[in-house]
Amino acid sequence: MLGVLVPSETLPMSCSESMPLVVILMGPPGAGKGTHAGPLSEQLGLPHISTGDLFREHIRSQSTLGIQAKSFMDKGNLVPDVLVLDMLFDRVSKVDCKNGYILDGFPRTMPQAKELDQRLGSRNRIIALNFNLPDSTIIERVIGRIACKNCGRPFHKKFDPPKIEKVCDNCSGPLHQRDDDKEEIIRKRLEVYRVQTEPLINYYAKQKSVLKEINSQNAKAQVFHDVMEALPSTPTAVSR
Numbered sequence: 462m463l464g465v466l467v468p469s470e471t472l473p474m475s476c477s478e479s480m481p482l483v484v485i486l487m488g489p490p491g492a493g494k495g496t497h498a499g500p501l502s503e504q505l506g507l508p509h510i511s512t513g514d515l516f517r518e519h520i521r522s523q524s525t526l527g528i529q530a531k532s533f534m535d536k537g538n539l540v541p542d543v544l545v546l547d548m549l550f551d552r553v554s555k556v557d558c559k560n561g562y563i564l565d566g567f568p569r570t571m572p573q574a575k576e577l578d579q580r581l582g583s584r585n586r587i588i589a590l591n592f593n594l595p596d597s598t599i600i601e602r603v604i605g606r607i608a609c610k611n612c613g614r615p616f617h618k619k620f621d622p623p624k625i626e627k628v629c630d631n632c633s634g635p636l637h638q639r640d641d642d643k644e645e646i647i648r649k650r651l652e653v654y655r656v657q658t659e660p661l662i663n664y665y666a667k668q669k670s671v672l673k674e675i676n677s678q679n680a681k682a683q684v685f686h687d688v689m690e691a692l693p694s695t696p697t698a699v700s701r
């Protein structure tokens with residue numbers, strides 16, 4: 462867990478006392494979205510929903526959706542919107558999302574962002590956190606990252622190594638590198654990010670009080686602190 466303690470009276474609201482809060486984690490691959498999503502989910506009491514993880518679950522269970530998605534993911538391309546949208550909206554319709562949720566890896570295209578806005582209407586508070594990082598750092602970060610096959614806990618070979626090599630600190634599961642984190646694929650994913658996803662920064666910047674910039678080059682604890690600071694605060698403690 463990160464070394465940042467946030468006093469309960471200054472915690473951002475999980476919105477059971479207000480509108481549901483939808484936090485969108487944006488930024489290129491390797492910018493820290495997945496790293497901070499877990500602790501943020503714990504701190505806010507809101508579910509972490511990663512479309513990449515949902516697809517990987519479908520791939521593991523060899524569902525039709527998983528088989529379709531894999532052919533795009535293996536090449537570093539985005540999965541077509543039509544396949545993403547149904548899966549995502551099905552997930553966020555579950556009861557655990559009633560007070561809000563944290564989106565990691567969604568939206569990634571303009572049609573996805575517009576569809577999300579349309580579904581949410583004005584009944585939700587949206588905050589888009591843009592984790593920015595220079596290109597030079599991205600490749601180094603991504604090719605070193607590994608994650609637990611069982612619980613998904615992320616590690617980094619150089620910056621955040623497990624206590625025992627290839628073994629998860631959390632559940633002792635085996636650690637592995639994602640196929641699409643290999644260098645040639647990550648270069649392709651970055652290119653796709655620039656063309657299809659980066660324009661969303663401007664889209665959210667035009668909406669009042671939605672976009673917050675996070676300097677992801679800082680130390681992990683500092684980044685998490687900045688994330689918490691960027692969220693709306695409430696004088697009362699979070700209710701879970």
Ligand code: AMP
Binds near residue numbers: 534542545567570
């Ligand atoms: P991630 O785990 O977020 O890096 O996503 C891994 C891969 O899943 C991406 O490179 C895409 O192929 C696919 N993917 C995840 N989320 C989306 C999305 N919102 N739209 C399209 N493809 C996605």
